[in-house]
Amino acid sequence: MTPDELLTKSQGVLVKTTLVDFPRHVASTYFLKGCNLRCPYCYNVDLVTGGQSPDLKKDDFKAGGQSSNTEIQYTTPVQVLEHLYKRQNVINGLVISGGEPLLNPVTPILIARAKSMGFKIKLDTNGTLPMMLESLIKNPETKPDFIAMDLKTSPDRYKTDIPVTQNFQNADIPELLKSSIDIIKTLGPSNYEIRTVLVPNLVTKTDIEKMAAILPHDASWQFAPFRNENCLDPHYNEIPPYLDRELKELVEFAEKIIPGSVLR
Ligand code: SF4
Numbered sequence: 001m002t003p004d005e006l007l008t009k010s011q012g013v014l015v016k017t018t019l020v021d022f023p024r025h026v027a028s029t030y031f032l033k034g035c036n037l038r039c040p041y042c043y044n045v046d047l048v049t050g051g052q053s054p055d056l057k058k059d060d061f062k063a064g065g066q067s068s069n070t071e072i073q074y075t076t077p078v079q080v081l082e083h084l085y086k087r088q089n090v091i092n093g094l095v096i097s098g099g100e101p102l103l104n105p106v107t108p109i110l111i112a113r114a115k116s117m118g119f120k121i122k123l124d125t126n127g128t129l130p131m132m133l134e135s136l137i138k139n140p141e142t143k144p145d146f147i148a149m150d151l152k153t154s155p156d157r158y159k160t161d162i163p164v165t166q167n168f169q170n171a172d173i174p175e176l177l178k179s180s181i182d183i184i185k186t187l188g189p190s191n192y193e194i195r196t197v198l199v200p201n202l203v204t205k206t207d208i209e210k211m212a213a214i215l216p217h218d219a220s221w222q223f224a225p226f227r228n229e230n231c232l233d234p235h236y237n238e239i240p241p242y243l244d245r246e247l248k249e250l251v252e253f254a255e256k257i258i259p260g261s262v263l264r
Contacts, residue, residue, distance in 0.1 A: 006106040007077045007113075012099075013047065014075040016083060017091065022122040022146065023193075025093030030080050032107070035099040037126055038163040039152055040233035041199045041226060047099045048232065077110045084119055093145075097124035102132040108142045115141065122146040128171065130179035137183060147184045147192045148222075151177065153202040154210035161202060178214050185216050189260075193220040198242055198250060200226065205253050212257040221261040223251050 001009075015021075015029040022029075035048040042048055075083075084091060094114045101107045102125055111121050123144040125133065136142045152162050155174035164171065184192045194215060196203060215221065226241045242250065247263055254261035 001105070003106075003109045006109060007081075009106070010074045010076050011104065011106065012075060012077070012080075013073070014080055014083065016087075018095070021095045021097075022093040022120070025120055025122070026091050027093035027095050027122065028080065028083060028087070028091055029095040029097055030075070030077070030110070032096065032098045032101045032104045034103050035126070036103060036128060036165045036168045037100070037152075038165070038232060040161075040163070040231060041197060041202070041236045042232040043227070043230050044099065045230065045232050077106050077113075080110065081113055081117070084114060084117060088117070088119075091119070093120040093122060095122040095124065096144075100126050100129070102129040102136075108136060108139075111136065111144065112141045120145040122148065124148045124150075125180070126150045126152075127177045127180035128168070128173060130176055130183055133180055133183050137186070144187075145191065147187060148195055149180060149184055149192065150195050150197075151211050151215075152196070153199075154207040155214060156210065157202070157207065181214055181216070185219070189216070189218040189220065193222050195222045195224065197224050197226050198247055199236070200239055200242055201236075203250070205250065208250060208254045209257065212254065215258055217258065219258055219260055221254060221258045223247070223254065223261065223263045225263075 012030050012032040015031070018027050018029050021027055031044065031047055033047050038048065080094070084094060096107055096110065101123060115121060121144045123136070125147065127149040136144060152158065155177050158173040196211065225247055228237050228239050228241055231237050251261055251263040
């Protein structure tokens with residue numbers, strides 16, 4: 001598919017304005033369809049499975065942050081660029097999220113186009129595609145200004161607790177995660193963050209210790225509470241979230257190892 005064909009294919013959902021997804025920016029967020037993971041607690045079911053559901057509600061798009069969107073609909077990358085052009089007096093950033101945006105060949109094209117228009121770029125990734133990440137960062141035309149990478153649980157628990165799509169069955173996920181962290185830390189500590197959802201089944205103090213072991217000491221580690229609704233695996237809808245005091249205790253525990261740990 002040519003770049004123009006990719007740019008005119010409807011393949012994501014645009015949240016027109018967000019004040020919370022991109023630190024220090026007023027941004028739009030584009031959620032691209034498709035993901036190589038099947039995190040059981042994922043709220044973005046239609047995006048992850050690449051579905052075409054016309055019934056997505058704004059509540060389905062909160063995994064990447066609580067967005068102040070007013071309208072949700074499937075959109076082409078060209079429509080995203082047109083929206084940015086029209087709102088350039090208000091918006092100064094574009095967040096490219098998913099799903100997993102590094103799977104989609106339109107991502108580097110969209111980044112380059114938006115950067116050439118003067119917009120700052122934040123990329124959200126699950127950290128399993130370090131080669132794609134490296135190729136984006138190496139090219140000044142596609143280098144994101146900020147990267148948020150998810151860390152779901154201990155690297156050694158991905159194999160048993162985070163299902164993957166068939167073409168990823170043989171991937172060494174712990175190694176991929178470590179490589180991605182090595183790459184994004186080259187951006188400098190104020191230009192990336194690590195994100196973890198505090199899912200009771202997946203994140204305990206032991207997991208926090210193991211996750212912290214692969215993070216730079218000066219990383220910004222953003223924790224979010226788990227919501228037991230609309231989960232990809234319906235069993236997760238039955239899991240009670242951590243209580244406030246338990247969340248606080250876990251994040252304080254993380255903070256002792258990685259001082260930049262905060263609960264969002
Ligand atoms: S990586 Fe993100 S989008 Fe993909 S399944 Fe996990 S939570 Fe959902």
